Every structure is written in structure tokens, then in C-alpha cells.
Amino acid sequence: MKALVWHGKEDIRCDSVTDPEIQDPRDAIIKVTSCAICGSDLHLFHNFIPGMLPGDIMGHETMGEVVEVGSGVDGKLKKGDRIVVPFTIICGECDQCKRGNFSVCETTNRKRHLAEKVFGHSCAGLFGYTHLTGGYPGGQAEYLRVPYADATHIKVPAGIPDEQLLFLSDIFPTGWQAAVQCDIEPTDTVAIWGCGPVGQMAIRSAILLGANQVIAIDCLPERLSMAEAGGATTINFETESVVERLNELTDGKGPEKCIDCAGMEAHVMASQPDTLLDRAKQMVMLESDRPHVLREMIYVCRPGGIISVAGVYSGFSDKMPMGAFMNKGLTMRTGQTHVNRWTDDLLRRIEQGEIDPSFVITHTVPLSQGPEMYQVFRDKRDSCVKVVLKP
Amino acid sequence: MFHFSNIVRTKGDPKILEGGPSLKRPEDQLARALGWFSIGLGAVEFLAPRRITATLGMEGHETLVRAFGVREILAGIMSLSVDKNAGLWARVGGDGLDAAALLSGLTSDNPKKSNIALALLMVGGIAMLDYRAAQDTRPRRPPREARRKLYPNRSGFPKGLENARSGAKQIAAHPMPERS
Structure with a gap:
């Protein structure tokens, strides 16, 4: 065969x-x-x-x-x-x-x-x-x-x-589980990083589970247009500040629920120096994953909120902001x-x-x-x- | 390699009968060769800088040779990675630095200047290969400004987005009783 x-x-x-x-x-x-x-x-x-x-x-x-x-x-x-x-x-x-x-x-x-x-x-x-x-x-x-x-x-x-x-x-149950893990309530804003196939499914799942507002973050116009068609407000991280826009869309409170559909190969760009450092370390095998999205989610998530990780991570991630994670009382749910x-x-x-x-x-x-x-x-x-x- | 990897395969799992065409292009093989060459040269520069400076009649520049060795190793690792194009351009830049350093030693009072001339010739040849490989392995990603297809009609909700939203609101208004 x-x-x-x-x-x-x-x-x-x-x-x-x-x-x-x-x-x-x-x-x-x-x-x-x-x-x-x-x-x-x-x-x-x-x-x-x-x-x-x-x-x-x-x-x-x-x-x-x-x-x-x-x-x-x-x-x-x-x-x-x-x-x-x-x-x-x-x-x-x-x-x-x-x-x-x-x-x-x-x-x-x-x-x-x-x-x-x-x-x-x-x-x-x-x-x-x-x-x-x-x-x-x-x-x-x-x-x-x-x-x-x-x-x-x-x-x-x-x-x-x-x-x-x-x-x-x-991809459909993966996007679905990512949304279910968020315990979505009718007043919730759900922010989703990555509008690839799993991200698209997570957007639809969050809508079907009754999220008040779904925000999708990516840099590719075709993916953002598909996300918008599925009911999401979009942020292009190459042209806008993700943190500023998310705060703007949530009256400064941050999204209650954050979903990572990007995983270990986060986009590398000069305006986010941590992504450059991650890529360099990944290249010389000092770090296996590039967790920029996790860091950003922990930073912007509303205190007491939930972080759901559907993107694949393989091994070790550096510079995780555990102080923010702990002091904001966040919950992280993950898994295949x-x-x-x-x-x-x-x-x-x-x-x-x-x-x-x-x-x-x-x-x-x-x-x-x-x-x-x-x-x-x-x-x-x-x-x-x-x-x-x-x- | 297949013989080795077949050891860990369970009897009955599919095994290769005939290989298909590879995605690897000649320029990918060249990038790989240059990457390993870079690591090898870098290791020599880092571990034996005195031999190099003595060969070139440039004693006293061991620290510079060591630093160049680190640069070579990093560029080599990058050339072997999926970001090989960046690694190859780093090598092209490094070739320029190598040439400049060698030229600084090409003085009339240097008894080893013929070695420097030979080294310059080699750097020139390698630089041509590096440049060629860097040109040929340019990422084939479409430029940001390229016209892209958009998908504004792909909601995924056959009954419409509003219907999906209102269906969810109805469920929220009448939640399922908790399981006892």
C-alpha cells in the first residue's frame, strides 16, 4: 500500500x-x-x-x-x-x-x-x-x-x-474539550490564541457553549477571516498589541477564559523578544517548547480565570510567570x-x-x-x- | 537506518518496500553540509586557536579566533535547523568578518602571508557556496502583502451564526439538572 x-x-x-x-x-x-x-x-x-x-x-x-x-x-x-x-x-x-x-x-x-x-x-x-x-x-x-x-x-x-x-x-473534540475545560458562563469573554484548525473548532465550540464574546488572535488574514465568520472578534498580533486590545475589549478586566491553540511553536517576531530567545534556546536544545502564548495568557487573563491548553507541548518551557499565575489565582487545564x-x-x-x-x-x-x-x-x-x- | 529502526517495530507493522521521492532538494543537502562544516571549523577554532594563529602568522589574536569559533558553531547549528536560511545568511556575514580579519594580517612583514592568501581563497570559495545556498533556501512563505484568499462565508454553522448563539442562550436559560 x-x-x-x-x-x-x-x-x-x-x-x-x-x-x-x-x-x-x-x-x-x-x-x-x-x-x-x-x-x-x-x-x-x-x-x-x-x-x-x-x-x-x-x-x-x-x-x-x-x-x-x-x-x-x-x-x-x-x-x-x-x-x-x-x-x-x-x-x-x-x-x-x-x-x-x-x-x-x-x-x-x-x-x-x-x-x-x-x-x-x-x-x-x-x-x-x-x-x-x-x-x-x-x-x-x-x-x-x-x-x-x-x-x-x-x-x-x-x-x-x-x-x-x-x-x-x-480537531473537533480537541477544540470542544478546550472550550468545555473553560466552564464557560453566559457572561464570559473567551480569548483564543491561534486560528489554525483547532483554534477554529474552539471558536465554534465556545459559541455553541454560550460565551458572551469570543476573541481570536492570529496574524494570518485568511485564518482571521474564518474566525470572524465563526463569530469571533479578531486581533492581528502583528499589527496590534494583544494585551492592549484584550483589555480594551473587556473594560480593562481581561478575558475570564483563555485558550491556547498555538502550542510549542509560537510565532517568532522581533517585537516580542521572548520569542527570539525561545527560538535560540530551542535550536541549541536548551528548551523544547516556545511558550510565548502561555506567558501572554497568564499576563492578560482575568484574576480567578481559567487557562485551557489545547496546543501541543512536548517537554520543557522556560520563564513561566508563576508569580502572576499563582497570585492571580488562575486555573490551568490541559491534556490531549x-x-x-x-x-x-x-x-x-x-x-x-x-x-x-x-x-x-x-x-x-x-x-x-x-x-x-x-x-x-x-x-x-x-x-x-x-x-x-x-x- | 531502516534496519535499525525496524528493530523497534512490531512484527506485522508495515515496512518500506519502495521509497518515494524525497522532499529534500540539492540546496537542502548543501545547507546541511555547510552546517556540519561550520560546526567542525568552529570546534577547531575554539579548541585550538594557537595552531590557527601560528599557521597564519597572527599570534596574539587567539581570543578573536575563539570568538569566531563560537560564531561558526552557532551559525552551523542554525544552518542545520528548520531556520537554515537564517543560519546560512549568518554564515555569509561571518565569511565577511573572516575575510576582514585575514586581510588585517596580510602585511609585508608577515612571514606566513602566503598561508593567509590561501585562507582568503578558501573563505572566498566557501562564501560563494554560502551565498548560493542562502539564496536557494529562501523561505517559500508568501510575503505578508501577498493577496490571500479570505473565508468570510465559512461560519461552520449550517443554520447560521445567530441560530447557534441563540441555541446556546436557550440552553443557558434552562440548564440541565445536576446529576445526583
Whole structure:
């Protein structure tokens, strides 16, 4: 089969690889009908997250049709079923899964010893996202083996196009959880840093959860226009002061809720010297993340407010303003998304026409063009916001 | 490398049969080579400045050579990173500083001036490569002033934004009872 394979920094190729096989009775194999490039795939493209090896298949936003099931799938899936594959691999049986904390499933990371060394404890296995999270082959391929398939799936009905359903795998529940974690109240202002695909979903989620005002922060006109279409007031951080504008829009009080949808690769610019320092330190491996957005959120958030982190961070961040964080009594909530906790509700909202997540797709191309699209997406060429690949 | 990485793969996971075309262009390979060269040269300058100054007949300038070594190492690291273009331009600037320093030693009373001439020739050659690589690896990001597509009609709410807002307000007015 064809698959997008990581060969090194900025080197992803469309290779011919062997087809996946059932390895465990709880496995299923799907024929991929649609998959997407995620913003967090770019961290791997840049080799900022350790643990990728040449030959690893990329991708964790995937859906398709079941073509083979193991004997232990126990009737929960059958050939021909149409499923979206959550990016978190879950067993459905461990203590964390029973609590709904699916992204920290205690069972599915088959290389948990690596994660335990780095993070203290292991988190769930993820598709196509380094050997720290199990080294599972990803879904930017023609076929995908789904481990623990009896639990790791979202069954979706026929009649709704892939494009509306695919993002149940990651970005829609990620944006949704980011907003839910904010405990949004009808009087709240929610400020969202980063208007990439997850940011766009977080904006819509905050609107659906009843925020009084949503403010979106980015520097790319196409993304800001999409954010505005979704109901946000926008701030272009290249032409305006984020702190001044946020204070202006909240009568000097600051937003009650702040969401980070930018993560570890915050924009670097001369007018924000901390971003230059972070980039320099990241380059010489003195710091793994560039936490400018976290610093800014802590600074502007209203005392007593909530900071929700949906953007990916990989390791160590310097110069965190813990004094402001502590003295303002802020709460920070984070985490990879517990996809299956939210997908029943989100699928219902899609079916009822409350939301159509396909609005974010700007490019749809064959899988073979995937490597070039990584560059287009990274460079923000052709006003690219979200790429869907068709195997 | 694949042989090594296959060791950590589970039997049954897909393995490469035939590789596809690489995204790496010749200029990326050149940038990489120059990056490693820069780190190597920088390490020599930092660790053995006396040998260099003695070879060039420029004794007494060891601190300057050491500082140039640090500069070379940093430019090399940058040339190997995703910001390689900045690293390569830093190298081009560094080549200018190298040439200026060498020219200052090219005096009639320097018995090693032929070595300096040779070093200048080498700096010139490397500078040409650095400049070429810096030109060819310019980021392909569209300029800020470039005309971009805008997406003002992509609300994502099939029933409209106001409907989404009012639906949320209704839920807020009639909250779900708390679970007992």
C-alpha cells in the first residue's frame, strides 16, 4: 500500500509499504477513505518532538471502512462498518478509560517505559505520533491497523460525507474539550490564541457553549477571516498589541477564559523578544517548547480565570510567570483530548445540522501529494488552513 | 537506518518496500553540509586557536579566533535547523568578518602571508557556496502583502451564526439538572 512515511526532519515521502496485518485478536484493519494533516504533525515534520524513527508512518486523523476484524473484537465491529478512528488508542477497560480519561489510557501505550521515563507516567498510545506514544503506524495510508478496535472507534452513519465526520478523530473534540475545560458562563469573554484548525473548532465550540464574546488572535488574514465568520472578534498580533486590545475589549478586566491553540511553536517576531530567545534556546536544545502564548495568557487573563491548553507541548518551557499565575489565582487545564468522551454529543450536533466541521477544509488532494502539502501547510501557502488527503 | 529502526517495530507493522521521492532538494543537502562544516571549523577554532594563529602568522589574536569559533558553531547549528536560511545568511556575514580579519594580517612583514592568501581563497570559495545556498533556501512563505484568499462565508454553522448563539442562550436559560 501507499503511505506517508517520516524519513527525517522536513522529509516525508509517499512510499510503498507492506500492508498492515492483524496482530492481536482485538485488532481491525480499515481501508482509509479520508485522512488529514494535523497542525501537530508539523511538530514531527520539524523534528521538534523526539521519538520519531525513519520508516514511521504519519497521521492520526483518519476514517474508513472496516475490511478485517480480529476474533476478539467481539461483534462490536464488522466488515463494512464505517468508522472514524480517534487519535487516542483506548482499551475501554482500565481505570482511566472507565473515568472517561481516554487520552491517559493505562493500557494501550506499548512502549510505556519510554513515556514513563520522560513524563513520569505513560499516556495512551497514539497513531503516528512517535515511539513515546507507542510507535503505532499512522493513518496517512491506504490501510490502517486499529489496535483495541472494539473500543477505539466511532461508528458513523452512511449518508454524511467524510468531510463532515473526519474531524471527530481529533480537531473537533480537541477544540470542544478546550472550550468545555473553560466552564464557560453566559457572561464570559473567551480569548483564543491561534486560528489554525483547532483554534477554529474552539471558536465554534465556545459559541455553541454560550460565551458572551469570543476573541481570536492570529496574524494570518485568511485564518482571521474564518474566525470572524465563526463569530469571533479578531486581533492581528502583528499589527496590534494583544494585551492592549484584550483589555480594551473587556473594560480593562481581561478575558475570564483563555485558550491556547498555538502550542510549542509560537510565532517568532522581533517585537516580542521572548520569542527570539525561545527560538535560540530551542535550536541549541536548551528548551523544547516556545511558550510565548502561555506567558501572554497568564499576563492578560482575568484574576480567578481559567487557562485551557489545547496546543501541543512536548517537554520543557522556560520563564513561566508563576508569580502572576499563582497570585492571580488562575486555573490551568490541559491534556490531549479524551476523544470518545465527546464524540456522541458532537456526532449528534453534526447530524442535527448545528455545526458542519468541513468549513475548515481548504485543500483536498490525493495521498500521493501529501509530502508537498506538508510544505504548503507549514508555509501557509495558498491560504492553506486544513488539508484532507484521499488515498 | 531502516534496519535499525525496524528493530523497534512490531512484527506485522508495515515496512518500506519502495521509497518515494524525497522532499529534500540539492540546496537542502548543501545547507546541511555547510552546517556540519561550520560546526567542525568552529570546534577547531575554539579548541585550538594557537595552531590557527601560528599557521597564519597572527599570534596574539587567539581570543578573536575563539570568538569566531563560537560564531561558526552557532551559525552551523542554525544552518542545520528548520531556520537554515537564517543560519546560512549568518554564515555569509561571518565569511565577511573572516575575510576582514585575514586581510588585517596580510602585511609585508608577515612571514606566513602566503598561508593567509590561501585562507582568503578558501573563505572566498566557501562564501560563494554560502551565498548560493542562502539564496536557494529562501523561505517559500508568501510575503505578508501577498493577496490571500479570505473565508468570510465559512461560519461552520449550517443554520447560521445567530441560530447557534441563540441555541446556546436557550440552553443557558434552562440548564440541565445536576446529576445526583
